[in-house]
Amino acid sequence: MGISVSNLACERGSTRILEGVDFDVPDGQALILRGPNGAGKTTLLRCLAGLTPPAGGTLTHDTDDVAYAAHADGLKAQLTAGENLRFWARVYGSGDIAPAADAFRLHDLVDRPAQYLSAGQKRRLALARLTLTNRPIWCLDEPTVSLDAQNVGRFADAVRAHMAGGGVALIATHIDLGLDTARVLDISQFTASADGTEHDPFLDEALS
Numbered sequence: 001m002g003i004s005v006s007n008l009a010c011e012r013g014s015t016r017i018l019e020g021v022d023f024d025v026p027d028g029q030a031l032i033l034r035g036p037n038g039a040g041k042t043t044l045l046r047c048l049a050g051l052t053p054p055a056g057g058t059l060t061h062d063t064d065d066v067a068y069a070a071h072a073d074g075l076k077a078q079l080t081a082g083e084n085l086r087f088w089a090r091v092y093g094s095g096d097i098a099p100a101a102d103a104f105r106l107h108d109l110v111d112r113p114a115q116y117l118s119a120g121q122k123r124r125l126a127l128a129r130l131t132l133t134n135r136p137i138w139c140l141d142e143p144t145v146s147l148d149a150q151n152v153g154r155f156a157d158a159v160r161a162h163m164a165g166g167g168v169a170l171i172a173t174h175i176d177l178g179l180d181t182a183r184v185l186d187i188s189q190f191t192a193s194a195d196g197t198e199h200d201p202f203l204d205e206a207l208s
């Protein structure tokens with residue numbers, strides 16, 4: 001399956017952010033998305049996940065096959081960590097939460113309400129959801145924010161396990177995850193602004 005993107009254009013609001021985006025990611029591979037702040041990494045991931053329709057070009061994958069992890073953790077604050085995991089396991093039809101809890105060392109936290117978890121613990125819980133989705137394509141936006149070095153390593157292990165099972169991962173990150181086989185794509189080459197500078201639609205509007 002993998003992902004194949006051809007001449008893709010992406011918008012936020014009605015503003016064209018990216019155009020001419022071309023790449024392939026075969027099964028079992030990861031693609032690291034790089035580019036300066038505002039280059040359009042989130043915009044591209046949202047488009048690949050089906051949250052924003054493409055403004056042009058083609059995607060070959062079914063967006064229902066995508067598990068998307070945004071900047072926000074998306075936890076249910078009143079539920080415990082374990083209840084959050086069991087909720088997602090029911091939603092995605094995956095029975096056992098133990099492998100997800102193992103991957104991110106959450107066993108000691110399962111009875112704690114999510115609202116009382118530290119920032120890094122919340123992020124680990126949010127990332128554990130990925131392993132419960134059984135979805136083959138992971139689109140991850142700055143997944144390691146708030147993680148310490150050991151947990152960055154655990155996250156990288158989870159991505160490796162996903163790839164070993166034939167899964168695909170697209171990861172916007174500014175850090176080195178140590179994924180030796182991953183390709184890197186600088187998406188600033190696809191920025192839609194004519195002069196090549198960072199496009200700021202709010203400034204454009206103020207000056208027009």
Ligand SMILES: Nc1ncnc2c1ncn2[C@@H]1O[C@H](COP(=O)(O)OP(=O)(O)OP(=O)(O)O)[C@@H](O)[C@H]1O
Pocket residue numbers: 012013014015017035036037038039040041042043044198199200201
């Ligand atoms: N709703 C919106 N309407 C118009 N423009 C938007 C909207 N949301 C974001 N943008 C603009 O789209 C551009 C791309 O934003 P995006 O969040 O995709 O960048 P990014 O590469 O993920 O940045 P960062 O590294 O800072 O997370 C930015 O210039 C941003 O200001």
